[in-house]
Amino acid sequence: MDKDVAVAAKSLIAHEKPKREAPNRYRSLTLASPLLILLLWECLSRLSLIDARFFPPPSSIVAEFFRLVATGEIASHVAVSLYRIVGGFLLGVVPGIVIGLCIGMYRPIRFALYPLIMALMPIPTLALMPIIILVFGINDFSKMITIAGSVFFPVVINTAAGVRNIDPVFIDVAKNYGAKTKDYFFKIALPGAMPVMIEGIQMGQAIALLTIVAAEMIGANSGIGYLIWTDYKAFVLKGMYVGLVLISFFGYFFSLLLRWLEKKLVPWQR
Known part of the structure; x- marks a missing residue:
């Protein structure tokens, strides 16, 4: 019985861990998404793929x-x-x-x-x-x-x-x-x-x-x-x-x- 309880507890922890880590992953997306957009903008402007007069780097x-x-x-x-x-x-x-x-x-x-x-x-x-x-x-x-x-x-x-x-x-x-x-x-x-x-x-x-x-x-x-x-x-x-x-x-x-x-x-x- 004790072994069954231990196995169930480990299984519960394994399922709960991703849920706790999820918010940190989402917070990183909050920072990464604007940085990626700015990097893309910089590259497109420097390569003259968009008009730098209207969209300067x-x-x-x-x-x-x-x-x-x-x-x-x-x-x-x-x-x-x-x-x-x-x-x-x-x-x-x-x-x-x-x-x-x-x-x-x-x-x-x-x-x-x-x-x-x-x-x-x-x-x-x-x-x-x-x-x-x-x-x-x-x-x-x-x-x-x-x-x-x-x-x-x-x-x-x-x-x-x-x-x-x-x-x-x-x-x-x-x-x-x-x-x-x-x-x-x-x-x-x-x-x-x-x-x-x-x-x-x-x-x-x-x-x-x-x-x-x-x-x-x-x-x-x-x-x-x-x-x-x-x-x-x-x-x-x-x-x-x-x-x-x-x-x-x-x-x-x-x-x-x-x-x-x-x-x-x-x-x-x-």
């Missing part, structure tokens, strides 16, 4: 990045864009969370605001940018308002949906214990909507990056979007690719940051 793009770093140009563009992104993101997220919670909690507010939000959501914020510039001028605040308008809608809709999905049992228990309005707001609605709300915030940060590039292309004299647009018009495509890579990097970084915050704020979702 990645090595030359890296060299252009370090040149821009050495001149200090890239630092100024990144600092301005991050300032606009963070400011606009907060201007959109904070009202989106508050209004979304109110829409989910109170029926009169839901009937008053939800149809208006759904009617305004399909309008591209960039289409309203001429009006925003007329009202606020060509400055950083107008870019922040443009970003805020784009971020607001996914956050408010996801937050309201998160509140609506809260189990009614929690609300009944709060009523039985005489919970006040602030208790509903901060102890039931906010934590209950947090998982869905963070998904809306995650979507909002991606939209913020898309919006800032377009906004800086239209009416700005600095920022990553301005760098991309001016280098494109001057046909300096290496600088344009540097700007695109920077936007991609910040999108990935902000996504990781929000996922880390989600683990801290919503540990029961693990």
Whole structure:
């Protein structure tokens, strides 16, 4: 009997081992796939199999990045864009969370605001940018308002949906214990909507990056979007690719940051 148990245990370990090693193999693929694409791009461009004017070798793009770093140009563009992104993101997220919670909690507010939000959501914020510039001028605040308008809608809709999905049992228990309005707001609605709300915030940060590039292309004299647009018009495509890579990097970084915050704020979702 003991021998049978030992054989079964070895067999179980043999079957479990590949499952444990699988994640490491998949992580290596995460790193290997972009490196292979870059290597293929480099070879095709160097061998003139693709037009190097439109697709310069990645090595030359890296060299252009370090040149821009050495001149200090890239630092100024990144600092301005991050300032606009963070400011606009907060201007959109904070009202989106508050209004979304109110829409989910109170029926009169839901009937008053939800149809208006759904009617305004399909309008591209960039289409309203001429009006925003007329009202606020060509400055950083107008870019922040443009970003805020784009971020607001996914956050408010996801937050309201998160509140609506809260189990009614929690609300009944709060009523039985005489919970006040602030208790509903901060102890039931906010934590209950947090998982869905963070998904809306995650979507909002991606939209913020898309919006800032377009906004800086239209009416700005600095920022990553301005760098991309001016280098494109001057046909300096290496600088344009540097700007695109920077936007991609910040999108990935902000996504990781929000996922880390989600683990801290919503540990029961693990």
